[in-house]
Amino acid sequence: MNPFEMVIGIVLIVMVANVMKARYKAKHGILEDEHGNEQLARPADTGEASRLREEVRSLKERVQVLERVITDQRQTSDLSLEIEKLRDR
Template structure:
């Protein structure tokens, strides 16, 4: 095999390898930035879950037409959390 062909094969392999490594680095960076945006901390997930529950209760309070005592009970449940 001529020297130039061997060198071309080596260069192609290097280019492909560098491309794959760069792509994986980019993916990892994007994943880590997404995790930091969402706060990969379990406490953050718990807080989000609690806020969603509160929003659901508030939506029910606003859209449902219950008596005053039921409304006060739901508000007190929200305060206790």
């Protein structure tokens, strides 16, 4: 192997390593600022995200009520009242 081929080989190895490093960072959400500092990417809290969090919280509450209604051994009148409470929400 002549010196020219060795230089080309080293350049190719470094380029492949840089591509693999960039893919790893992109996959794991690691960003670099202009000074070279690395940090995890966190999405901005948008109105949509907060609306979805509120909806999930509401749905979790409803599931808890439904679980309680189904697992409790109550009379049918109590069951009807619980279902009506859920409809009013």
